[in-house]
Amino acid sequence: MSAGPGQNQGQAQNLGQVEQRLAKLDLVVPDVARPVAAYVPAMRDGDLVWTSGQLPMVGGSLAATGKVGDGEGQVSAEQARELARTCALNALAAVKSVIGDLDLVTQVVKVVGYVASDPAFTGQPGVVNGASELLGLVFAEAGVHARSAVGVAVLPLDAPVEVEIVVRVR
Amino acid sequence: MSAGPGQNQGQAQNLGQVEQRLAKLDLVVPDVARPVAAYVPAMRDGDLVWTSGQLPMVGGSLAATGKVGDGEGQVSAEQARELARTCALNALAAVKSVIGDLDLVTQVVKVVGYVASDPAFTGQPGVVNGASELLGLVFAEAGVHARSAVGVAVLPLDAPVEVEIVVRVR
Amino acid sequence: MSAGPGQNQGQAQNLGQVEQRLAKLDLVVPDVARPVAAYVPAMRDGDLVWTSGQLPMVGGSLAATGKVGDGEGQVSAEQARELARTCALNALAAVKSVIGDLDLVTQVVKVVGYVASDPAFTGQPGVVNGASELLGLVFAEAGVHARSAVGVAVLPLDAPVEVEIVVRVR
DSSP states (O other), X not given: OOOOHHHHXXXXXXXXXXXXXXXXXXXXXXXXXXXXXXXXXXXXXXXXXXXXOBOOEETTEESOOSOBSSSTTSBOHHHHHHHHHHHHHHHHHHHHHHHSOXXXXXXXXXXXXXXXXXXXXXXXXXXXXXXXXXXXXXXXXXXXXXXXXXXXXXXXXXXXXXXXXXXXXX | OOOXXXXXXXXXXXXXXXXXXXXXXXXXXXXXXXXXXXXXXXXXXXXXXXXXXXXXXETTEESOOSOBSSSTTSBOHHHHHHHHHHHHHHHHHHXXXXXXXXXXXXXXXXXEEEEEBOTTOOOHHHHHHHHHHHHHHHHGGGGOBEEEEEEESBXXXXXXXEEEEEEXXX | OOOOHHHHHHHHTTOOHHHHHHHHTTOOOOOOOOOSSSBOSEEEETTEEEEOOBOOXXXXXXXXXXXXXXXXXXXXXXXXXXXXXXXHHHHHHHHHHHHSOGGGEEEEEEEEEEXXXXXXXXXXXXXXHHHHHHHHHHHGGGGOBEEEEEEESBOGGGOSEEEEEEEEEO
């Protein structure tokens, strides 16, 4: 997910503005995780790109598993917030897989963040802020979006967070 | 959320048809709840407006908290139905925040209702009807929509219900 | 849901290509389940059709109820996968109810699969594959979609699975 500054500078000359902003955050757009099944990471329809729900995969594995909550052995809100950021980065990778260049994104329209939650944990908005804030950092005004955050019972592979986005492209 | 008839009549001269219908139900479109984070109450994209998930906030506070179910101390289905109506009203406020006049809505396209549910509670459709029926009352045919109702583990701030809508506008 | 081969052959002369492919799978598009409330099975908006969340109804009743998991008395992952397929068939019925002919579908854009899950069950993608694979079988390339799969606490009428789709039509 991250790369040394030297590596980022080396890549930066070939990157669009959006990926340069990600590089300043020490983030690189990962290779998109290819789903094993009869669906794709993202689908373009007209000027909208709808992503599949993205898990916090890093290098092909989940960065963490479990339910978010305050109990022992549970994923903390702060850790979940970082996982949501990773989900958003993977969502950008999914978008890039169908449009090639993230600079073509003109607006993030909608974000849905699902948080696998202990029934007593009610801080889903703070968790999903990890995704929203990354989008704001890299797209500025174009990254401001409508959003829903919900706490679900469990997510695929026991992921703590899943994020899907809809973006407008040109 | 409600206002006396005299107050509504006083406002009615400045209101569009949709808000006049709401006034007859003793409802006024509230000030939109500004999210604290990097997102907005609603986003317009072309002829569609997508709202953020709306909680049953009244005057800046949740009208109720807890899980919906038949157990002691839980939110009853009937109470949750009224909360869903409040969520829908807040969704209209969110739409209004980006288009200014609710008379510009030509069709409610989609409603998703999340109900924070005791795992034994299966009456989510009846709960979300509180939102659907309000939309039908104020928009008539244009208020008829596709809808999903699901029972989730927990919602932000322990809200019992969350509703998001997508509407077409002119 | 299924019909004898003879019956399918008899109907096949009046069926479009999509329904002929379903008939080869021994599937017929059911009459759409009319919701009792202020919403409809599907809503067309421009070139998109958004369906309501579809339950695994067969002949007006749920094909199964309960939570998906490995516990005693729970719905197995394999059974849930078949239920997801039934949900997808009902989603096609919902789409047909607004466009008349499924051959007018040019692309399945998005699928969301909600799986009522024991908190320990993390195989939601495999369950929702039942829906994705049916769409791939009947629409081929046009059936490939973006998708989210989440595990929720409980679904309407205690259904184990609920599926909603968005499709592009001409």
